[in-house]
Amino acid sequence: MGEHLDKHTLKNGMIILGEPMEAVKSVAFNFMLPAGAAVLAEGFCGAGNVIADWIFRGAGNKNSRQLNDALDGLGIHRAESIGSSHITIGAVLESDNLAQALDLYADIIQKPRLEKDQFELAKQLAIEEVHALDDEPRHKVMLKLREQFYPHPLGRSTFGNLDELKNLTAEKTQEIVKNNFNLSQTIFSVAGKYDFNAVCRQMEEKFETRNSKFEIPTPPAFGPGESAYGHIDEDCAQVHIGIMTGTVTPASNDYYNMRMAVSVLSGGMSARLFTEVREKRGLCYAIGARYHGLKDAAGIMCYAGTTPDKAQETLDCVISEFNRLGEGIGEEEIERAKVGLKSVLILQSESSSSRAGSIGYDYYMLGRVRSLDEINDKIESTFVDSVLDFLRKNKFKDFTVVTIGPKELTTR
Amino acid sequence: MTESMEFKEKRLANGLDLIGEVNESAKSAAVGFFVRTGSRDETEQINGASHFLEHMLFKGTERLDAFEVNKAFDGTGAQFNAFTSEENTVYYAAVLPEYVIEVTKLWIELMRPALREEDFGIEKNVIKEEIAMYKDTPSFDVMDRCRTLHFGSHPCGNSVLGSEKSIDGLTVEQMRDYFARRYVPANIMFACAGNLDWDQICSTLEEACLKWQGCVTGRKLEHFQGSKKKERIERSNLVCEHICLISPCVSFQDNARFAASLLSIIIGDSVGSRFFWELVDKAIAEAATMQYSPMDGTGVMYSYIRCSSKNVSKVFDIVGDIFHSLSAEGITQEELQKAKNKVLSALVIKNELPMGRLVDLGFNWIYLKEYRTIEDDIEAVKAVNIDEVNSLIKQFKPGDFTQFTIGPASNG
Numbered sequence: 001m002g003e004h005l006d007k008h009t010l011k012n013g014m015i016i017l018g019e020p021m022e023a024v025k026s027v028a029f030n031f032m033l034p035a036g037a038a039v040l041a042e043g044f045c046g047a048g049n050v051i052a053d054w055i056f057r058g059a060g061n062k063n064s065r066q067l068n069d070a071l072d073g074l075g076i077h078r079a080e081s082i083g084s085s086h087i088t089i090g091a092v093l094e095s096d097n098l099a100q101a102l103d104l105y106a107d108i109i110q111k112p113r114l115e116k117d118q119f120e121l122a123k124q125l126a127i128e129e130v131h132a133l134d135d136e137p138r139h140k141v142m143l144k145l146r147e148q149f150y151p152h153p154l155g156r157s158t159f160g161n162l163d164e165l166k167n168l169t170a171e172k173t174q175e176i177v178k179n180n181f182n183l184s185q186t187i188f189s190v191a192g193k194y195d196f197n198a199v200c201r202q203m204e205e206k207f208e209t210r211n212s213k214f215e216i217p218t219p220p221a222f223g224p225g226e227s228a229y230g231h232i233d234e235d236c237a238q239v240h241i242g243i244m245t246g247t248v249t250p251a252s253n254d255y256y257n258m259r260m261a262v263s264v265l266s267g268g269m270s271a272r273l274f275t276e277v278r279e280k281r282g283l284c285y286a287i288g289a290r291y292h293g294l295k296d297a298a299g300i301m302c303y304a305g306t307t308p309d310k311a312q313e314t315l316d317c318v319i320s321e322f323n324r325l326g327e328g329i330g331e332e333e334i335e336r337a338k339v340g341l342k343s344v345l346i347l348q349s350e351s352s353s354s355r356a357g358s359i360g361y362d363y364y365m366l367g368r369v370r371s372l373d374e375i376n377d378k379i380e381s382t383f384v385d386s387v388l389d390f391l392r393k394n395k396f397k398d399f400t401v402v403t404i405g406p407k408e409l410t411t412r
Numbered sequence: 413m414t415e416s417m418e419f420k421e422k423r424l425a426n427g428l429d430l431i432g433e434v435n436e437s438a439k440s441a442a443v444g445f446f447v448r449t450g451s452r453d454e455t456e457q458i459n460g461a462s463h464f465l466e467h468m469l470f471k472g473t474e475r476l477d478a479f480e481v482n483k484a485f486d487g488t489g490a491q492f493n494a495f496t497s498e499e500n501t502v503y504y505a506a507v508l509p510e511y512v513i514e515v516t517k518l519w520i521e522l523m524r525p526a527l528r529e530e531d532f533g534i535e536k537n538v539i540k541e542e543i544a545m546y547k548d549t550p551s552f553d554v555m556d557r558c559r560t561l562h563f564g565s566h567p568c569g570n571s572v573l574g575s576e577k578s579i580d581g582l583t584v585e586q587m588r589d590y591f592a593r594r595y596v597p598a599n600i601m602f603a604c605a606g607n608l609d610w611d612q613i614c615s616t617l618e619e620a621c622l623k624w625q626g627c628v629t630g631r632k633l634e635h636f637q638g639s640k641k642k643e644r645i646e647r648s649n650l651v652c653e654h655i656c657l658i659s660p661c662v663s664f665q666d667n668a669r670f671a672a673s674l675l676s677i678i679i680g681d682s683v684g685s686r687f688f689w690e691l692v693d694k695a696i697a698e699a700a701t702m703q704y705s706p707m708d709g710t711g712v713m714y715s716y717i718r719c720s721s722k723n724v725s726k727v728f729d730i731v732g733d734i735f736h737s738l739s740a741e742g743i744t745q746e747e748l749q750k751a752k753n754k755v756l757s758a759l760v761i762k763n764e765l766p767m768g769r770l771v772d773l774g775f776n777w778i779y780l781k782e783y784r785t786i787e788d789d790i791e792a793v794k795a796v797n798i799d800e801v802n803s804l805i806k807q808f809k810p811g812d813f814t815q816f817t818i819g820p821a822s823n824g
Contacts, residue, residue, distance in 0.1 A: 075757030343489025
């Protein structure tokens with residue numbers, strides 16, 4: 001589809017990836033820093049959330065107010081997120097301001113002030129966020145599901161654990177920043193309107209050549225999934241159901257067959273879950289399944305929300321749709337899944353922030369960036385038989401189920 | 413960006429407006445029907461009918477059942493959906509250029525739905541599940557209830573979803589009658605944006621929609637100052653206090669809407685605003701944002717604040733101080749410039765996607781019957797001066813608000 005990939009490695013080892021886009025005036029960039037929830041030591045669950053706030057409370061020669069005013073002055077739209085493997089610090093802005101923005105981010109990442117009084121505020125906010133999650137059962141159930149599904153610590157909550165957050169100290173958190181903001185293991189991706197040579201020159205100049213000696217631990221390999229049920233009793237209007245079952249990782253040869261299977265199950269409004277659970281039975285408003293892939297473990301995760309009287313029927317119906325998938329798939333279903341996946345690919349390719357995210361994710365997961373043509377060809381090379389063959393080899397055996405609501409369910 | 417954009421418009425003999433902005437350099441296109449109807453056009457007996465009807469359109473026509481509709485959409489790979497507000501119901505799809513006509517034809521067909529009794533019965537359950545889901549989303553629930561409290565007897569206070577009671581009581585005859593009154597050609601507008609063949613789209617619509625009949629149904633427009641009432645309800649399962657504040661503001665038809673949108677950024681953008689520095693940065697509230705919502709003939713400023721129970725009175729003291737200082741001293745030139753930078757970059761980023769462009773294009777036509785280029789909006793934002801923002805503060809007194817809070821049971 002004609003897109004081009006820029007790639008360069010800085011002297012300090014940081015990978016610079018870029019995808020120029022002709023039709024846009026914006027530029028988006030992401031720093032993927034190896035400080036995600038799963039790579040931190042025991043006892044520091046939630047530190048990432050504190051760090052993502054704390055580093056913006058002053059950096060280099062600017063205090064918190066000056067730094068945020070400078071970012072606002074450039075019209076930057078910020079996005080920080082905590083994942084299992086990385087803290088991603090992202091921004092999207094008009095391309096004319098890119099160089100000034102990178103100067104600010106070089107300070108935020110390498111010279112955050114990390115002042116103690118500011119730490120207490122960042123920590124307090126992280127604690128409040130965990131409390132706020134209690135009021136959003138739809139969101140909370142999916143975090144709990146990941147915690148239960150993945151072998152520890154892969155599924156560790158990206159929001160944090162209350163006790164561990166309360167015990168967190170400024171000294172220890174500073175140490176995590178020093179160790180884990182390891183530039184040699186950082187991926188920087190940029191997409192939109194930019195001059196790659198200028199970006200590389202600036203990055204080489206602004207980012208130190210020093211390297212943290214700290215070895216980022218490799219999270220444990222994926223063990224066999226455990227079928228388990230967890231319930232949190234809460235007096236809410238619906239029972240919020242999370243269901244997850246293991247599948248192949250992004251690097252697997254069967255990745256595209258799996259993606260097709262997930263699409264047949266829940267790719268659109270004609271897909272099976274929506275049709276059976278919502279359209280035919282009227283059990284749910286929100287129902288859907290999607291792929292969730294980490295480097296060493298992955299699953300298909302499903303959410304369904306329904307009032308207590310219908311909750312058991314909903315859970316049974318969803319599980320039976322998972323199990324029915326391997327029994328047969330129609331040609332038409334595969335065709336629709338193909339068109340859907342290919343279409344999403346092109347629609348997302350118009351957004352600079354979406355492309356910056358994708359190329360960084362690919363590089364981390366696969367060690368290289370897939371071209372849109374390659375993805376397109378791989379999707380095209382799947383067939384009913386290849387998807388069914390995949391499903392036969394990878395039967396959905398175990399389901400991890402978490403519910404939040406006024407009624408506990410039975411899993412079979 | 414705009415260099416290659418060309419505006420097109422046509423009014424059919426029955427009053428249906430067609431508008432488009434063609435951009436041949438885009439990789440995708442977006443199309444949509446905008447219907448000037450929403451909860452403010454309902455009576456108490458049929459509250460929730462607009463939103464329920466939006467669901468029913470997907471249930472098919474005399475020729476197509478729901479599953480066939482879903483299959484037809486998914487077969488084009490379109491990202492399609494619909495939403496209903498107090499005053500608009502919008503059906504949209506983002507799609508690759510080769511499928512634009514097919515998707516347009518599908519929407520045209522759905523705009524004359526069968527409204528079958530059997531589908532109505534099943535979908536009623538889905539609607540009630542949606543109501544239950546939002547009950548478990550206090551950040552949404554508090555806004556909905558605050559709007560009702562603010563608008564009192566004014567029809568803009570009607571809930572979009574309706575209540576379980578109003579939905580239970582709604583009959584398919586009432587819905588058919590509502591449809592016949594509201595989905596008339598002069599109350600509907602078709603818009604498209606992106607890479608598409610205008611002439612072909614136009615003749616497709618002309619051929620199919622000319623037979624649509626029905627007389628114009630009006631809407632009574634009245635500005636409303638708001639009730640300024642204050643209420644609180646308790647929910648035993650909640651941990652945080654969810655606060656919504658609403659004050660009146662200018663309508664979509666008022667040129668001061670650009671100043672109003674800048675004011676909401678100055679007071680309550682998620683970072684760098686007065687709310688941010690006084691409440692969030694100091695960890696007194698975990699979230700505090702303000703949004704301007706321009707409407708037909710009226711408008712409101714919504715604030716949403718989430719904090720722990722122990723901080724509620726502190727939050728209200730601070731909010732009082734912020735509004736007091738705004739009305740006493742006004743905003744600063746620096747604040748205005750920062751807000752402009754944010755709004756301008758957001759405009760550029762949003763409009764890079766045909767789907768983002770469709771929304772602005774459609775609403776400018778719905779409210780103003782006017783085509784505005786992205787540059788028109790950029791110029792309008794740039795032209796706002798400090799006096800205009802300060803006179804909005806004087807005129808509408810954002811500190812004089814309606815207030816609704818939902819929180820845990822208070823001690824004692």
